[in-house]
Amino acid sequence: MARRITTQRKVIVTAVAWTIGIVLFFPILWTFLTSFKSEADAIASPPQFLFFHWTTENYLEVQSRSNYFSHFLNSVIISFGSTLLGLIIAVPSAWAMAFSPTKRTKDVLMWMLSTKMMPAVGALIPIYLLFRNTGLLDSRIGLVVVLMLINLPIIIWMLYTYFKEIPGEILEAARMDGASLSKEIIYVLTPMAVPGIASTLLLNIILSWNEAFWTLNLTASKAAPLTTFIASYSSPEGLFYAKLSAASTMAIAPILILGWFSQKQLVRGLTFGAVK
């Protein structure tokens, strides 16, 4: 029996929840609106909400002035590159731990988790010097490797919790039917593992796209992803709110959309499976 809910109560809850939701979302909405304003409208007082002259000139200007899409491309290459590289290394590892666990498996997992706890400043200095001496500073490949390493524990953990849920009986059944190991992997396990791998991929792209410690410290211009590029707006020259907003909108839109699709996976991935 469902509990009785009065309409009046539902209306009040709706009003309060929507108000809070809009307040929390407002900075993002405001950035989006400002990106279509002229620089004069962007700082107009009183602020202009909808009835201003809508223009797309900021988007064109951001691109022509600072070659925006090269930074966008850097973000794509770095986040996808580090995620795919991470998956290549993590899938066999998580697979082995999930399907042929030993009594040390749990310790290995805990140890992997503990490497994630190491604060970045503890590694910043040697990594910076190593990169400087080997010419990896401001290179995409260097950042791909570093971001892969910092996210590897999360990737393995997430994959492990997904693989754990694949029932072992199904493997036995396949073996009884005479499937070889390779057939078992291709026809039985892979189709069941794909959703978990896809979720892990999604969450990890979000995390690497927004990573802003290593990207800020290890890139300057050539390999700079959007995090670093946007940071260059912190030292303004003249009027720039509308251009900052246009650059920001393009930087956050793809991830916002991906993020909304991956709320559930986010909980699982970021709590290392402790909350599902």
Added chain:
Amino acid sequence: MATLHTRSAARMMMAPSVLLLFAWMIVPLVMTIYFSFIDYNLLMPSDNRFLGFLNYEFFLTDPAFFDALINTLVLVLSVLVITIVGGIALALLLDQPMFGQGIVRILVIAPFFIMPTVAALVWKNMFMNPVNGLFAYIWRLFGAQPVDWLANMPLFSIILIVAWQWLPFATLILLTALQSLSEEQKEAAEMDGAGFFSQFVYIILPHMARAITVVILIETIFLLSVFAEILVTTNGGPGTSSTNLTYLVYNRALLQFDIGGASAGGIIAVILANIVAIFLVRIVGKNLET
């Protein structure tokens, strides 16, 4: 025989990730420890001579260290309090039946996906700017003198920005935990005449306890390393009033080029983070067994 075969195969499959993570953990750490004991400055040619604990002594007795330590603690604790209390309240609210629940959820979650540099710069310029910011406009609307947020209350402003980014995370995790509470349990309590308050204290809060702990510990790990938000808004200033430990080490290493001193600071940050990490690993570990 088959098991022996799979076991060695399993080891082969795990080897790359274990070796990589081991190297990533140990190589930078050993190098940082080594640097922290020598005289090493990128600007001054020196003989890299052994200094013993001198770097540590300088770092720990520098007034900036004490400021940074306090700022780090204030930042972490304030954001934790705001996000946990706000997160519990929001989770309870979003768990109620309402119109358009899915959309509200999306609106509330959104700030978590905003990259730190964008979040910080949007707040800094479009909200907290004392001339053109929206806050200044609202202040003037009520006849008040606009506040120069980042100059006069730098740490508070950064806390506000970081809390805005992390409130969605706490809400999402706590809401997920709340939704796993069975309806029957709540109904039984209601039939026994439990009001909202006693339901909250005796049923909801204990049910969310583990999720709350997980949120606290994970947020702590990330909040100890807040960096981009400080870099693009205040540069740690004015003075050291918004410098945290992470920013101080960055400042020593990459702005003052004092590798030795900065490394000592890095090791101190590692030790502090480890104290937190021990608790986190225990809690998540306990969870694995169930």
